[in-house]
Structures are given as structure tokens and as C-alpha cells.
Amino acid sequence: MSTLEIKDLHVTVETEQGTKEILRGVTLTLESGQTHAIMGPNGSGKSTLAYSIAGHPKYTVTSGTVTLDGEDVLAMSVDERARAGLFLAMQYPVEVPGVTVSNFLRTAKTAVTGEAPKLRTWVKDVKGAMENLRMDAAFAERNVNEGFSGGEKKRHEILQMELLRPKFAVLDETDSGLDVDALRVVSEGVNRAKESTGAGVLLITHYTRILRYIQPDFVHVFVDGRIAEQGGPELADRLESEGYDRFLAETPVEA
């Protein structure tokens, strides 16, 4: 049983107009096996939360803490966080020319577990996970994200989640840009990974659509860098019918 604890997190980013505070005190606790949905309008800071947890150098944490089973995540480098059990499924995964998916997956697995996976079982695991995600075997020999369609990129992200078996996975708008078939396949992959690893999931999304396939235990509404409201799955239903207008109206307009 693991706990990812985010306490009063404040995060800034450098822009052309100067330093801008994006997260203004986020507090959230995830336990293994739980699914938390973070919903909110564009620009509310959802992705910033995801990247801050993963340690992207663009974001500066000015105060607050993130701990994984009591360990200070913010003191860890990006790769250390991944090895500690954190995973970020990216919204826009980058191309890595000349690096094949199979080489990349094996290198990542070796890094995360600290030893090279046993060849026989590894090949079987990869093949099985790819079949489950309806990915063609030839996919493994393509270069990472190079020429991938939007749907292929997201499947590839979830493939990594299944194979790397993190303690906590942050899914940053994994549903955006997917048609309903791809959404179903990807959601099944997330559910499968959760079931087999007991991972906690932080599901960041703009739409309620994916919540039909991945049941959240908690829903948090993100507005202007803070959690404006939280509740159970019923909150998602309410957002579905009402949209975010109610929250946006409460937000004071900044000069």
C-alpha cells in the first residue's frame, strides 16, 4: 500500500511576461488502487500539476510538498521519480528518432527495475501487452513516437504503464484526440494495468467521456490552479450536464 501526498503545492512558470503562478496551493492524497479524476477547463493548471509531479524543469515549485510513502519527491531528479514508482502518460509524447520502441521499452524497464528483464518473459510480456492494446507487432521496430498517429501515441503511453508497473500513474489528457474505439482500448489498458499492479491513478481530463470507461473514486474540479470542488463520481455527472461555467463565474477576473 502506497501513498502519494501533495500538500499546498505552489508552482510557477517563466513566461515572456515574467513569472506566473500556475498552481496556487494544491492538496491531494492518493492511495494505491484509487482513481482520482482531475477535471477542469483549459488553462486551469491540470497539466502543470502532472508535469510538476514528474519534475519537468520548466516548472518551479515555490512551496508545498510532494511525498511518496513519506519520501520527498521534489528532491528527486526526473529519472529518480520514475524509478521510485511514478509514471506520467504524456499528452504530447515527443519523437525520439533512431530509437526503436523495443529498445526504448527494454532500456526503461531495466532502469526502473535495476536489472535487465529476463529475455524470454520480457518478449512475452511485451507481445501480450501490445496485443491487448491492439498494436501490431511491427510497432516494436518503429522509432519512438515517430510518425505515430494520435491514437498510437496514447496506446504507446499506456503500453509503458502496463510494462513499467508504476505505483502511481498520472494520465495527462490521455483521452484527448482519441476516437471512441481507441478510447475504449486505451481505457481497458489502464484498467488492466491498475488491476494487475494495484496502482493509484490520477486521471487528468477535460471531458467526462473517459470516465464512462475508467471509474473514478474521487473527482476534483480544478479551477485557476486550485481544487475548487471535490466529490465522488456523481460530481462528474453534474459537470457533464452543467459544464464548467458555474466555476468560471466564481473566478474573479484578473486585470
Next chain:
Amino acid sequence: MVPDQSRAERRASFDPADFAVPHGREEEWRFTPVDRLGAFFRDEATGACLDWQEDLPEGVTVTTLPVADWQALGVPKPQDRAAAVAAAHSGGVAVVDVPADAELTEPVRIRLSGNGSDLVHGHLLVRVGRFARATVVLEHHGVADYAEVLTVLAGDGSDVTLVSVQEWDDAAHHLGQHDVVVGRDARVRHIAVTLGGGVVRLNTNASYAGPGGSFEGLGVYFADAGQHLEHRLFVDHEAPHCRSNVEYKGALQGETARTVWVGDVLIRAAAEGTDTYELNRNLLLTEGARADSVPNLEIETGEIEGAGHASATGRFDDEQLFYLMARGIPEDEARRLVVRGFFASVVARIGVPEVQERLMVAIERELAGEAA
């Protein structure tokens, strides 16, 4: 100085006196640190040599040819003063002959090394008979000021791969002119691998002795602080239905690391059915490095299959690094993956396993040097 109207009008001569000593503002010298290269322009013999070690497959011979006899073969002429001086004062041409119809299963290996003596004028001719298949690997090591003229005459229907590896010590300077004459229906691959040397400048010129020929020019270079690595290519399409494809990739790391790539392609009026493409990519691993990349395409006929070029120089992509590190891969390993990946396409095309393996090891070493 009047700039060249066309690449075709660039001066070519066997006589050093036909070329002024460059001052560095000429089109063909504008990127080169000529002030470090004075010895290369002195019109006099030195008698100095590189140490020569050869590994010749059966049937392959090495002989010496008087310079006048080399000229009489109708070879391409030197195109700058350094090449003209080298050809004039070499004292003789080392000729590697691969007989007609030979199919070499092992490469011809020639290892040249310098011990820091006077300027060396080197002059080589690789002659591959018709329908022969051969790979020649030429390696350069040690410390030298080396002025080189290399001519490759690929017979009709031959299949030739020439690899020139520059692994000089940092104190070395190397100016080379490589002329590749592609026979009718011949396929020639010229591969430059430049990793070591203070100043290395290779001018590679390809021309076609008949229709149906194919030239591939591949290059990999890795410049560290203080190194100037320059590759200039000129593909002269005069015969019809010939192909050329050039791919050069370079990485630079360290303050003052400097690379230059110039790719000139000329498709003359007679060269109908030409198909040509050239590509140069540079990866800047650190601040303070500089890569120049200049593709030029001149087309004098519309009756061609295709002609294109691409050139790009980019910084190391921190988003790639983040992506790999976010999967648990430590930073130095992630950097290695990205750089290896960058070179992968061109290395895969080299097709000479011993060169590919050594090159990847050398790239790892270059990257490890950065970490140290």
C-alpha cells in the same frame, strides 16, 4: 574577387601557381581557419611521409605511379591550392588496384599514421576494374599536417565503397580532395567518418564517366571544443540517368566546436533523368558550438527524375531528454540514446560492419568525454 557564377566555373589545375594563397575571404575558404594552415600552401616538396600499413585481400595490388602518368589518366584536377601542391609534390602516386571482376569479401585496409613531422603530401589512386566489387577502408591516425589527393576510378558496372576515417590526434591538420569518378552503371559509396583532428577539411567531388551511375556520399562527424571539421561535396551530373544521394550528420559539443558542410549539386543540361538528394543534419549538444550548413542545387535541365535537399541544425532537445528520464532512464544514458538515435539512419547505411561498430564505440567515447 569575382564570385563564381556557377559551381562549374570553379578553377581546376595541376599547377599550384594557378591558385593564389588563400586569405580566407574566398568563397571556398570562407569558413576555414586558413591562418592555421600556412604550410599547406607552400609550393615545395617536403619529402615527409605517413607510416603506411596495408591489409590487402588476394588479387589487390599496391604500386607507385609517376605523377605525370596519373595526370595522363584524365583524372579530375586539383580544385584548390592545397590539393594542387599535394599532387605536384607527392613524389608519386600510391595506386591500389582491384582487378576487373574481382569480388572482394574482405575490405582493403590502409592505415596511415603521422608522427608529427613536416607537412606530408599524400597522393592515392584507387582503381577498381569493371564489374569488380570492393570496399576500401582508409584510416588516419596520429599527428600530422596532411595534404591529400585521392582519386577513385570506379570501372563500368563496379560496386565500390570507400571509407575514409579521420581519427587524428587534436594537433593534426588534414586538407583532402577526394575525386570519385563513377563508371557507367557503377555504384560508388564514399563515406567520411571524421572524429579527430584539429582542422579537417575534405572536399569530395563526384563525377560520372557514363550514364547509369550511382553515387552515395555518407558522412558522420563529431566535433569537440577546438576542432574544425569541414566537409564539402560537389556532385557534378553531366551524364544522363545517374543518381546521387548525400547524407551527412554531425554532432558538436563544447565551446568553439565548429563544423561546416557544403553540398553543391550541379545538374548539367545533358544530365537528363538525374535523380539527386542531399541532406545534412547537425546536433548541437552544448552552447558555444557552431555548425554551418550550405546546400546548393544548380539545375540546367528540366528533364530530371528528382532533385532536392534538406538541411537542419538543432539544439539537443530537452523534451526528448525529459521523456526518456521520465521513464527512469538516467540522464547520461538518455543523452547517449538520443545521440545514437540521431546518427542511426546514416550509420545503418554505411553497410561495413567493422566501420559501423567502431563508429558507435567512438561516438560513445566522445559522449563519455563530455561527462568527464
